[in-house]
Amino acid sequence: MVQLTKTKEVPEKLKVGVLALQGAFIEHIHILQRLPQVSLAIPVRNTDQLSLVDALIIPGGESTTIALVAERSGLLEPLREFVRSKPTWGTCAGMILLANEVTQVKEGGQKLLGGLDITVTRNKFGSQIDSFEAPLHIQHVTTKAENDDDIYSLFPAVFIRAPVISQINSPDVKVIARLEHSIGDTDASTIVAVRQDHLLATAFHPELTKDDRMHQYFVNLALESLGKRRKVA
Numbered sequence: 001m002v003q004l005t006k007t008k009e010v011p012e013k014l015k016v017g018v019l020a021l022q023g024a025f026i027e028h029i030h031i032l033q034r035l036p037q038v039s040l041a042i043p044v045r046n047t048d049q050l051s052l053v054d055a056l057i058i059p060g061g062e063s064t065t066i067a068l069v070a071e072r073s074g075l076l077e078p079l080r081e082f083v084r085s086k087p088t089w090g091t092c093a094g095m096i097l098l099a100n101e102v103t104q105v106k107e108g109g110q111k112l113l114g115g116l117d118i119t120v121t122r123n124k125f126g127s128q129i130d131s132f133e134a135p136l137h138i139q140h141v142t143t144k145a146e147n148d149d150d151i152y153s154l155f156p157a158v159f160i161r162a163p164v165i166s167q168i169n170s171p172d173v174k175v176i177a178r179l180e181h182s183i184g185d186t187d188a189s190t191i192v193a194v195r196q197d198h199l200l201a202t203a204f205h206p207e208l209t210k211d212d213r214m215h216q217y218f219v220n221l222a223l224e225s226l227g228k229r230r231k232v233a
């Protein structure tokens with residue numbers, strides 16, 4: 001868990017937006033509404049809504065579609081600007097959009113927001129029917145299980161047409177989760193969650209479980225990074 005220093009500069013409450021152009025956004029909003037530090041949780045579809053929020057979640061869905069709709073609605077540049085300095089968490093397709101480099105892109109290329117110094121491989125585990133749930137140890141979120149039978153404190157991560165992080169391209173990127181076991185031809189210890197400064201990315205869908213620990217982690221990270229920014233401002 002990120003430790004917050006209680007100073008005047010650290011905002012107590014957070015306004016969080018969830019990009020709602022396509023994909024699994026409503027589930028994120030429902031979890032955020034349960035967290036005491038979140039004063040506002042809204043879908044973001046335009047620049048007015050984006051300007052209301054302190055932090056943003058880019059949900060799972062289809063990254064090519066999300067990028068296309070963002071471009072058509074004039075949101076691509078405002079989103080790029082937002083993720084440069086404000087806390088943003090990309091889940092699955094959202095993680096793809098936050099990467100600086102993506103492999104297995106569709107013909108004709110794919111627009112990205114960028115920000116994370118990682119290379120992401122899309123659709124690493126196959127199609128929708130190859131979806132699976134895997135218990136994960138996530139740094140700062142779960143505590144390492146005492147023994148193999150004790151999986152209750154691990155995070156139930158749901159992977160749907162999921163990408164993986166195939167390369168870390170900067171020492172500023174911190175790995176926070178890896179697969180505990182191999183899945184098909186994907187090795188155990190493949191990287192599935194990272195943090196770089198104010199940016200967070202997970203290959204899986206934490207909004208599709210009843211476990212709100214990942215959302216709580218993001219809220220803490222966002223409050224901490226906004227607090228730091230206000231202190232230097």
Ligand SMILES: NC(=O)CC[C@H](N)C(=O)O
Nearest residue numbers: 060061062063092093161
């Ligand atoms: N569940 C998801 O978000 C899937 C991501 C999708 N495979 C993509 O490339 O955008």
